[in-house]
Amino acid sequence: MKLFLGSVLSMIALTTAVSAAPRGVPEPVVPMPFGVNIHFTQALERELNLLADGGFRFVRMDFTWSEIEKQKGVYDFSRYDVLVRDMTARGVRILFILDYGNPLYDEGKAPYTDEGRAAFARFAEAGVKRYAGKGILWEIWNEPNIFFWQPKPNVEDYAKLAHLVIDTIRRVAPGEFIVAPASSGFPWDFMEALGQRGVLAKLDAVTVHPYRQQPPETAASDYRRLRLLLDRYSPRKHLPILSGEWGYSDIWMGMDMQKQARYLPRQWLSNLANDVFLSIWYDWKNDGEDPKEPEHHFGTVYHDLRPKPAYVAAKTLTSTLNGYRYLRRVALPNPNDYLLLFRKGEALALAAWTTDDPHPITLSLPRGTVQVVDNMGKTRSVAVSGAPFVVDLSQEPQYLLLPPHADLSLLGAWSPVRQVLTVRAGQTRNIPVNLQNPTARTLNVTLRARHGEQVLAQTRFRLSPGEQRTANVPVKIEERGSESLRVTLGWGPEQPNVLQTATVWLCVSNVLNVHTLPPVKRQAMVVIENLGEEALQATLRVQAGSLQGNAPLKLAKGQREATVSVQMPEPLPPDVRITAQIVDGKGVTLARSGETRWVLLDAVRAETTGWKAWLDGDAKVEGKAEVSIAEAPEPTPLGVRAAARLDYRFAKGWRFACVNLPEPFVPIEGKPKAVGMWVYGDGSGNMLRCRITDSTGQTFQPDYGPITWKGWRFVTMRLDGGFPGFWGGANDGVVHYPIRWEAVVLVDSNQQSVDKDWSIYVTGIALQY
Structure with a gap:
């Protein structure tokens, strides 16, 4: 192996830099957890100083294989030497992304052969050896779950590469900090696959890119779901979650520079409240000056480095709270x-x-x-x-x-060690709390944990003057019907000063989600999601108006889902309100559904005319979209075979197929929470969505996700707000009633299933109130 040493001056700067660089996840002390993505290795002093003065203490940058190794076995790090020197001099740490293909190996695609993976690992080894001890985080690829893994995402190939790179770094520089997968969004199937292949458990932390057009606080539920997943695949080692790339373009629909300036500090701060102690904003500066290109408007500063309101907001946070934990x-x-x-x-x-x-x-x-x-x-x-x-x-x-003031001294005397914890219903779990006594007297401390009005735990401690320690508050929950519970910790009296409270989330690993489906005649259908995959014998009880029905529920170990039919005493009215609950042998309610009223849109009939199908997107991209009423390959669990069949085909490019109901069914009555339907999937991976338009002409596009399954599945999509996209009309993201269907079914090309004929079947379309 040959190493190009770069400039002598760069090496002198590197070797004389402070050796005791911080390692791993930064402490939650402002501004250490906050950073920006950059796209340079060399910059003028003005730009470097502006970045540091903003309080950004991390930068994330590509460590590009093809730029470093242009001749096999020869590595030129000179450009990166400059970046490491300049950032180290300003107290800014670096997250380097080991990324992208190299034309010297595997035709420039993401490594897919043993030779290509070995070459990538040698490149990683050379870089890590050169900069070991500099406090750098080493990230394996960028967004491998989407098109950045060429020619198309392949979790098996990514996992093989990740294993090899991790093992290589552990061997040559065991003290270095390794993170991955830098996923675009929260791709749950991709994360599950990495967990199953042992990748997650070998990392030091997990990086995600929580992009969205909703407010930053909406990522909290995704972080909690990810915490459950990580604790399942790494039960003995806590894996921190890091937000490696996330921003808002100020010309996105519904965005502007002032809103961007609000979202930046709220993103950083809400991440802290979710145990995410590294937040790297995208982007440092606008990538260009095109007024209509969203990519040119993510920056905290303009392309010419003039500060935007987002920069001012970042600097306000980092300077006002500088040094605060x-x-x-x-x-x-x-x-x-x-x-x-x-x-x-x-x-x-x-x-x-x-x-x-x-x-x-x-x-x-x-x-x-x-x-x-x-x-x-x-x-x-x-x-x-x-x-x-x-x-x-x-x-x-x-x-x-x-x-x-002396009266405030005890406010800062305690904090939860973690604010998001995994618990197992039916078992005791400790909530660890850091305590200290800042006074000259002995303190008798009471800590309580509450969920709503229920006291889960009450524990007393005695702290000597100046004493610091970690104490445990043991809690036990029985309810398994919520994926997470918001728990309040309180210090002191039964009704403490609100400032002497803390929010902690308990994520239930053996949660049971209960969903009622639209009934048919005397059959009430209930879906149970057993995310903890525990074996269970219980009774499923259904209440439909004044009618009651029971059915045995038996879940085998490892079974993640069950659909149970409950025979009711009489035929059910079409708009009856239904609830369901799971009761164990001791009569304890383990989980329950919310009360639901379903209204069936009885449009799937052979004699019904007026169904429409069309293509949208780029008119230059070829495609097909045809709808007909047909017999499905097999009946639904309710015995229904008549369905609306969508036959579609996409060439490569932006194209999607739309289906809408006959005109009498297009207006939507009232304010439904969601739409549900039985979908016979084709396994194409194309995206399933729908579209509605409100009274102002504003269009919303609820999203279900990829059609990865074959056979029948009941799917639901929210209709009451919180949509990933909206445009036109009031353009405020608020649903103004009444609403109507723009497309009851929309299938969007995933660009991977092109030039093939696909078909899905849809039936039992109903509105949930």
């Missing part, structure tokens, strides 16, 4: 209100905002002066007179620097 999210009554507590020495600070409309909250604070800093850095002093202190929450974060 994040402690906990205060458990306010409204889950859409956010109040995060920070401590620096004896000083305390709060970050506050809401995702709701502006409104006030009150806090109990001692007399003194609070410094209030808004999102753009404007500061004002507010006197606390002894009456409740009013905080006017808005969607813009603000920072409150609290007055020094």
Whole structure:
């Protein structure tokens, strides 16, 4: 192996840099967890200083194989030497992405042969050896679950490469920190496959790119689901979750620069509240100056380095809370209100905002002066007179620097070790809490854990003056019907000062999700998702209006889903309200569904005319979309075979097929929560969606996901908001009723299943209220 040493000056700078570089995930001390993605290795002093002055303490950058190894076995790191030197000098750490193909191997595609993988591992080895001890995070590829893995995503090939790279780095530089897979979004099937192949358990942390057009706080449920998955595949080693790339283009529909400036600090802060202690914003600067190209509008600064409001917001956070350690999210009554507590020495600070409309909250604070800093850095002093202190929450974060006072000293005396934990219903799990006694007297401390009005645990501790330790609050839950429970920890009396509370999420590993389906005559259908794959013998009870029905429920170990038919005493009215619950042998309710009313759209009949199918997207891309009423290959579990059959075909390019109901069924009555339908899948992997339009002409596109299955599956798509995309009309993301169908079924090309004939069948379309 030959190494191109680069410039002498670069090497001198590297070897004389501080050797005791921090390793791994940064501490939650502002600004250490915050960074930006960059697209350069060399920059002028002005740009480097502007980046550092913004408080960005991480950069993420491609460590591009084809640029480093242009001759087999010869590695030119000179450009990266400069970047490492410049960032190290400014206290900025680096996440390097080991990425992309090399034309010297495997035709430039992502490595798919033993030779190609071995060459990539040698390249990784050379880079890691060169920069070992510099506090760098080494990431294996960028978004391998989408087109960045050429010619198309292949989890098997990626897993083989990841194993080899991890083993190589562990052998040559065991102290280095390895992360992956830098996934685009939260691709659950891809993550499951990596877990099954042993990749996740070998990593030091897991990186994801939680892109979305919804507010940053909506990622919380995805983080909790990912925590469950990681703890299942790595039960003995805690795998941190890192947000390696995530931003908002200021010209996306419904976005602007002011909203981008609100979302940046909210993303960073809400990530802290979800145990995500590295947040790398995309992007450092606008990639270009095209006013219509979204990719040119992700930056915190313009292309010419003029600061945008997002830069000002970032610098406001990092400078105002500089040196403050994040402690906990205060458990306010409204889950859409956010109040995060920070401590620096004896000083305390709060970050506050809401995702709701502006409104006030009150806090109990001692007399003194609070410094209030808004999102753009404007500061004002507010006197606390002894009456409740009013905080006017808005969607813009603000920072409150609290007055020094003995009455506040205990606020900073504790914090949960983790805020998102996996629990198993029916078993006791400890919630670890860091405690310290900052006073000169012995403290008798009570910690309580509550879920709603239920007290899950109450534990007492005695702390000597100056003592610091980690204590456990043991909790046990029986309910298995929720994937996660929001638990409030409280310090002190039974009704503590709200500032002496913390929010902790318990993620239930053996959750049972219960869903009722549209009934047919005397049959009530219930789907049970057994995500913990535990064996279970219980009774399924269905209440439909005044009618009751029971059926035995038996789940085998490893069985993830069951569809159970419950025979009711009489035929059920078409719009009856239904609930279902699972009861064990002791009469304990383990899980229950919400109350649901289904209204069937009785349009799938041979005599019904007016069904429509058409192609949309790029008119230059060839394709086919035809709909007919036909017999499905097999009946649904309810015995129905008549279905709307969609035959479609796409050439490569942007193309999708739409199907809509006959005109009498197009208007949608009332305010349904969701649409449900039986879909006989074709396994194509194409995306299943639908479209609705509201009274203002605003169009929404709910998303189910890829059609990966064959045979019948009941699918649901939300119709009541929170959609990934919307456009036209009011263009505000709010559903203005009444609504109507634009397309009851939409199949979007995944670009991998092109030039083939595909068919799906749809029946039993119903609205959920």
